[in-house]
Amino acid sequence: xxxxxxxxxxxxxxxxxxxxxxxxxxxxxxxxxxxxxxxxxxxxxxxxxxxxxxxxxxxxxxxxxxxxxxxxxxxxxxxxxxxxxxxxxxxxxxxxxxxxxxxxxxxxxxxxx
Amino acid sequence: xxxxxxxxxxxxxxxxxxxxxxxxxxxxxxxxxxxxxxxxxxxxxxxxxxxxxxxxxxxxxxxxxxxxxxxxxxxxxxxxxxxxxxxxxxxxxxxxxxxxxxxxxxxxxxxxxxxx
Numbered sequence: 752x753x754x755x756x757x758x759x760x761x762x763x764x765x766x767x768x769x770x771x772x773x774x775x776x777x778x779x780x781x782x783x784x785x786x787x788x789x790x791x792x793x794x795x796x797x798x799x800x801x802x803x804x805x806x807x808x809x810x811x812x813x814x815x816x817x818x819x820x821x822x823x824x825x826x827x828x829x830x831x832x833x834x835x836x837x838x839x840x841x842x843x844x845x846x847x848x849x850x851x852x853x854x855x856x857x858x859x860x861x862x863x864x
Numbered sequence: 865x866x867x868x869x870x871x872x873x874x875x876x877x878x879x880x881x882x883x884x885x886x887x888x889x890x891x892x893x894x895x896x897x898x899x900x901x902x903x904x905x906x907x908x909x910x911x912x913x914x915x916x917x918x919x920x921x922x923x924x925x926x927x928x929x930x931x932x933x934x935x936x937x938x939x940x941x942x943x944x945x946x947x948x949x950x951x952x953x954x955x956x957x958x959x960x961x962x963x964x965x966x967x968x969x970x971x972x973x974x975x976x977x978x979x980x
Binding site: 784786793841851855 | 895897899905906907908909912919920923955957967968969970971972973974
């Protein structure tokens with residue numbers, strides 16, 4: 752079963768707009784990661800935020816983490832057509848549970864040129 | 865440099881056939897993971913190796929699923945007597961350090977298995 756839920760399930764925006772997607776999870780975590788998956792391809796790691804961090808930036812990506820609400824958000828600024836993909840959050844648990852990632856169901860993002 | 869590779873990329877099997885899926889992790893990566901991704905869903909954990917030791921196989925859905933990594937490098941996921949519900953993309957990932965150092969995982973392109 753999947754740990755988290757992502758919201759929205761699908762998102763359609765125009766090139767240049769910002770895209771925001773949210774992830775909720777259920778159990779305590781060591782870190783939360785975001786991955787991108789293009790159609791028919793493997794997952795590419797985007798960013799990792801640890802449980803003691805609240806916000807992290809990488810290029811056009813901004814991730815927030817609220818452990819009290821067990822939620823995270825991913826913001827993609829100034830989106831491009833090449834950002835069209837599915838985005839997944841994944842959590843790494845505490846201790847022995849950190850040896851695997853538990854993924855959400857994903858947000859499918861379409862960026863229209 | 866070379867990433868994680870998987871073969872075959874596509875596999876069609878008749879129900880009841882055995883299949884073997886191969887994963888070549890990034891050289892030197894200690895940890896290796898297998899995930900199953902159903903259509904339109906996120907990946908789900910199957911099993912985890914640290915070098916040659918299989919430390920967690922809690923995600924394997926049945927005893928028809930078996931994974932090995934005998935020399936701590938290449939891994940094979942074997943599915944016996946395939947069923948239609950086994951149809952999915954099987955993803956392999958590797959990580960450079962011990963799992964509890966909480967690193968990102970590097971994923972291969974996956975093997976799409978279709979069971980007819």
